[in-house]
Amino acid sequence: MSLVKPISFLCASCWAAAARTKHTALLLPVMIAIILGSSPASAQTAFSFSFSGNGTSGGSGFSMTGSGTITPYGPTTISVNGTAAGGGALGITFVVTFGDGSTWNATSTATPTSSTSISGNANINSGTGTFLGAHGSFSFVASGPFTTGSFPFTVTGAGTLSTSTGTRVVPGAWGNNTGTNSSVAGASNSNRYQELIGPQQLGSGTIIINQIAFRAYAGTGPLNFTIANLAVYLSTSSLYPNIDNGRTLMSTTFASNIGPDNTLVFSGPKNVSSPGCAGPSPCPFDVVLPLSTPFLYNPTLGSLLVDLQATGFNATAGSFDDALFPYPPGGGLAIVTGTLGSATGTFAPIGHVMQVGYTGCTFGLSSPGQTFPASGGTANVTVNTPVGCSWNLSGLPNWVTPSALSGSGTTALSFQVTANAGADQSTTFTIAGISFTIQQQAPSIANLNLIGSMAHIAAEENWVTTFTLVNKSSSAATARMSLFGDPNDPTGSGPLTLTLAFPQLPVSSNRLDAAFLDDALAPNASWISTTAVQPASTSLVGSAQLAATGPVDGFAIFHQIPTAQEAVVPLETRNASSYLLAYDNTGNIVLGVAVANLSTQAANINVVLRDDTGAQIGTPLPIALTSNQHKSFVLSTQFPATVNKRGTIEFDTPAGGRISVLGIRFTPPNNALTTIPALANVGTGGGSIAHLASGGDGWQTTFVLVNTGTSATSATLSFFNDQTGFPVSLPLAFPQTGGPTSMTVPAYTAQLAAGATLLIVSGGAQPLITGSAQLSTTGNVSGFVIFRHNNQEAVVPLESRNASGYIIAFDNTGGTATGIAVNSVSALPVNVPVIIRDDTGAQIGTDTLNLAANGHLAFTLVTQKYPQTANIRGTLEFDTPAAATIGALGIRIPGGAASTYTTLPALAK
DSSP, X not given: OOTTGGGGGGTTHHHHHHHXXXXXXXXXXXXXXXXXXXXXXXXXXXXXXXXEEEEEEETTEEEEEEEEEEETTEEEEEEEEEEEEETTEEEEEEEEEETTSOEEEEEEEEOOSBTTEEEEEEEEEEEEGGGTTOEEEEEEEEESOTTSSEEEEEEEEXXXXXXXXXXXXXXXXXXXXXXXXXEOTTOOSSEXXXXXXXXXXXXXXXXXXXXXXXXXXXXXXXXXXXXXXXXXXXXXXXXXXXXXXXXXXXOSBGGGGOOTTOEEEEEEEEEEEEOOOOSSSOOOOOEEEEEEEEEEEOGGGOXXXXXXXXXXXXXXXXXXXXXXXXXXXXXXXXXXXXXXXXXXXXXXXXXXXXXXXXXXXXXXXXXXXXXEOTTOEEEEEEEEOOTTOEEEEEOOOTTEEESOSEEESSEEEEEEEOOOOSSOEEEEEEETTEEEEEEEOOSOOTTOEEEEEEEEEEEBTTEEEEEEEEEOSSSOEEEEEEEEOOTTSTTOSSBOOEEEEOTTSOGGGOEEEESEEEEEEOXXXXXXXEEOOOOOSSOEEEEEEEEESSOEEEEEEEEETTTTEEEEEEOBOOOOSEEEEEEEOOTTOEEEEEEEEOSSSOEEEEEEEEETTSOBOSOOOOEEEOTTOEEXXXXXXXXXXXXXXXXXXXXXXOTTOOEEEXXXXXXXXXXXXXXXXXXXXXXXXXXXEEEXXXXXXXXXXEEEEEEOSSSOEEEEEEEEETTTOOBOOEEEEOOSTTSOOEEEESEEEEEEOTTOEEEEEEEOOSSOEEEEEEEEESSSEEEEEEEEETTEEEEEEOBOOOOSEEEEEEEOOTTOEEEEEEEEOOSSOEEXXXXXXXXXXXXXXXXXXXXXXXXEEEEEBTTTBOGGGTTOEEEEEEEOOTTOOEEEEEEEEOSSSSOOOEEEOOEEO
């Protein structure tokens, strides 16, 4: 059973229920894959025009150039040339040029009615760009003193124009996948719904939009509603549905989202009666809005804003199919919704899946780019565009050979990548004006060594995993990330190809399909990559391995999109003989477990189960993993002996092998998500907890101690106050039977049998108590604490490394906040040097924290300390003073209304 399954049932309905009180219906997007209509047709549009300008005549002809407007297409320029055609007639050619460079051409044979007027009919016979394949006709009247040498002129007329058409689903990845259930029940009578579509969603060419359509959510029955009057406006907005690469997010003020070309494209009553569909495939786009005024859209000028204003809205049944994105950073679509007439509304990273009907040539690629090993290989990508739309390639290096350099219409392309005998190499070229990147590894890299692994990653369906790597050295380093799948994945075990986004790079080239990739990290720099949002029937799970030429460290963060729950996955850098996970399967708590084999050889991993007294239970079979294989399961399902118990599960590393282990804890009532650290290489020195919180408005800290040794031992927890470092008394409770029930003390000593687990819960103090804790023991005791507040949880491991310094990576973009805690384990005051860096590794500040003996300091970045970290990513380095021991901790609080949080691991120098 996949590790993500215990909460997969929350995916759609819980978000829709929570968000329904905020807006009429929800939405979501991203991905650059394009879904086009299967059979491009021809659309006929009525138009009228008026131009004025200057002309010259000479001999038997004239030449005129001017400017004006073609309704509904907008401002254009015109060139009209006339030559004698015999019998008093003139052969006339028209060339109309639009702002994006698109053209259409027409010809006419007409007889002047006077020396100042020419009228007739013209045939449109060709076009370029948006008007590729254009044909049609129009009548015209040209006025001016054509026989003079230089003269002013006017041309007016009207006609019909036909061009090839296509459809595009936005967001593209939802073309063949259902999204999120968004019920229309409860919508207000008069409402406003602005949906902003990122420019990447609509390809690389200018198009004329003539229709938009929506669909019902599969399996929810018919979608029925009426609107007494619906006004729909389209415009090109300077804002975006996400904050990728510093983009400005759409505003909650409706007027701020509207572009200068705001156009009323539909007005009137609307009755919707869609039968829906049973699923599991998505429903057809049968909620159709044909536009009375087509809209010219150029994606290079901004995002597309769809502004729906409804009065007399009456919903009887059904749900829209929506797309939902994690925020921050957001995705390919977003919405602002509210009451019609209000100046402001509510933002949400969600929106209706939409089908856009258009004329013209727009282009999309099935892949943003790919990676290759040193041996080379073949890349495949499909160019998606309507029939008759021409495209070409440019900027190719000599080590990449395409199957074609140009083409027309939708085409499957292949690229042959030759073997690489040199260093890592990368190229970005264009296909139909869209960037496509190929990265190729070197056959070998000097000093490249395995650093560690992340035992579990989750992507697609309702999951996003963000990787953060930090170069802890003052020298540049090369890092190699490798992703491996699970036998349950559609592609099975082995390399796991995911679409990765790189938020530090320009948006035009910040995606890549990769199962492995190399990248250079500058001294002290941070590197960020995230799996792209992709709707799917099941999630993809697996593991990641990191190799590097220097001291590169890091972690991953899971994000479950519908609930906004997050949990951190530390990079496992230890190569231990065994790993222990403490479990608590009582009170409907669920522990998921992931195990990864880092070896190229198969591994049989022996498992030992213990209850919280240290007694062995059950007779578990070894876990068999093939080369680089990953396995995830729910503990109580895989090993029923652990049902309704607390205790530990031990994984023994096979001789000559290497493994990594991770636990993920799901806690009711909302399946709060947090990771459980694996205990390994436990010494006898104890350690410290950099932060604790008890009481106030509901903070609870649970201490989990495990005796990993083979002999009974004692362990003492001591608690120290914030800032002063004085001992502080905490209220303690003991949920396990056979021990004390409660007490309030500044320290507590317990006897732990070999293999035993002890839980101590502190909460209910008034006022709130914050500070730190220290563990003293002569045995092999380790553990962690679990924070709990507002039904959210986060884990803090025991700090026992006594490193020369600790690095916290922060991301303060998109409204995310970062809390920091630092503690001292010293009988004397200490001064802790601090270095602040941005994600390029550049130093942007220094400081010294003055801590009392056993002191503790907690603060929020930007608002309480280090304002230069606002809206950036980077690191904080806390250096350990001579003859002292410190600890450090980060807490990440993402922006948005969910109020989730997770801990950020301290990377040891």
